[in-house]
Amino acid sequence: MAEELSGRVAVVTGGAAGLGRATVERLLEDGARVVVADLDRDAGEALVDELGADVRFRHTDVANAEQVRDLIGFAVKKFGGLHLMVNNAGISGAMHTSFLDEDFADFERVLSVNLLGVMTGTREAARQMTAGGGSIVNISSIGGVQAGPGVLAYRASKAAVLHFTKCVAMDLAEYGIRVNCIAPGGIPTRLLTSATGTVEGADGDMMAERIRAHIAATQPLKRLGTPQDVAEAVVYLGGDRSLHITGTVLTIDGGTTAGVKPMRPEQATAPAS
Ligand SMILES: NC(=O)c1ccc[n+]([C@@H]2O[C@H](COP(=O)([O-])OP(=O)(O)OC[C@H]3O[C@@H](n4cnc5c(N)ncnc54)[C@H](O)[C@@H]3O)[C@@H](O)[C@H]2O)c1
Known part of the structure; x- marks a missing residue:
């Protein structure tokens, strides 16, 4: 395969x-x-050891605007420019089985990482890209597209990322900076267990298993999504095959948000009388 991004410099948060x-x-x-x-x-430095000199690690909390500014400066200093910014870092926050139990204890942290982190990442990258253009990819979630229970601060933050992406894409188009959004869903990573592990009195692994079973049952495509599915889309949105695409949302969810498939008659159970 040709090296589509040869000579380009990317930053990936998270x-x-x-x-x-x-x-x-x-x-x-x-x-x-x-x-x-x-x-x-530890994981960042281990990754650099594993992948070699074309990767550098910068310890960064995306909720801290100063650290995000330093991150972009670091990338430019080390590699001579910035062409692609991937605002991917995100946290789920605590899961509540009922909204009535929500205490908003982690609201500020969830919004600071998931929304403000994306907004400052976009701003700092765009400030660097004004002269030559570039691509910014924000990672939202199908939790920001489709309604659902459990992690409402997370869902609200991810919905805001979608809207922010569209708005800022209009703003930055005059500089040749494209801003797009990916909304993944149901891909096994630590994120799900970090949410279910917070449910008081519940077995986090069991809850995670139930959620996985629900995803498997409602997802039209019966294959399991992988992190590589998202990575492919980032390469596409980051490279020159997508030069006419900005302000869009690409869902990568096996069709989950496409709609609800009606049950076949034999699957329906009669309502209790
Ligand atoms: N896995 C899914 O199915 C799924 C679905 C929808 C959206 N997403 C989104 O994809 C993104 C990546 O999630 P993932 O599933 O790979 O999660 P993950 O927990 O496996 O990885 C997240 C990474 O982000 C880092 N991180 C967390 N907070 C950070 C901060 N403040 N600053 C810098 N780094 C930070 C973590 O250390 C970790 O390395 C998130 O934004 C998440 O909301 C994932």
């Missing part, structure tokens, strides 16, 4: 694990040099 890590590996395969920004220093 790049030390899950979807971010798969994206880093895929960008490297495509010839990019990549700065991984993450809170997890």
Whole structure:
């Protein structure tokens, strides 16, 4: 395969694990040099040891605007520019089985990481890209597209990321900066268990298993989504095959948000009389 991103420089926040890590590996395969920004220093440094000199790690909390500004400066200093910014870092926050139990204890943290982190990441990257253009990819979630229970601060933050992406895409188009959004769903990573593990009195693993079973039952495509599915889309949105695409949302969810498939008659159970 030709190296689509040869000579390009990318930053991936939350790049030390899950979807971010798969994206880093895929960008490297495509010839990019990549700065991984993450809170997890051990995993970030281990990744650099594993993947070599075209990857650098910068310890960053995306909720801290100053650290995000330093991150972009670091990427430019190390690799000479910035062409692709992937605002991927995200946290689920605590899960509540009823909204009546919501105490908003982690509301500010969830919004600071998932929304403000994306907004400052976009701003700092765009400030660097005004001269030559570039691509910014924000990772939202199908939780921001489709209504559902449990992690409402997370869902609200991800819906806001979608809307922000469309608005800022209009603003930055005059500089040749494209801003797009990916909304993944149901891809096994640590994120799900980090949410279910917070439910008081419940067995987090059992809840995670139930959610996985629900996803499997409602997802039209019967294959399991992988971090690599998201990484492929980032390469597409980050490279020159998508030059006419900005302000869009690409769902990567096996068809889950496409609609509800009616049950076949033999699957329906009669209502209790
Ligand atoms: N896995 C899914 O099915 C799924 C679905 C929808 C959306 N997403 C989104 O994809 C993104 C990646 O999620 P994942 O599933 O790979 O999760 P993950 O928990 O496996 O990885 C997240 C990474 O982000 C890092 N991180 C967390 N907070 C950070 C911060 N403040 N600053 C810098 N780094 C931070 C973590 O250390 C970790 O390395 C998130 O934004 C998530 O909301 C994932």
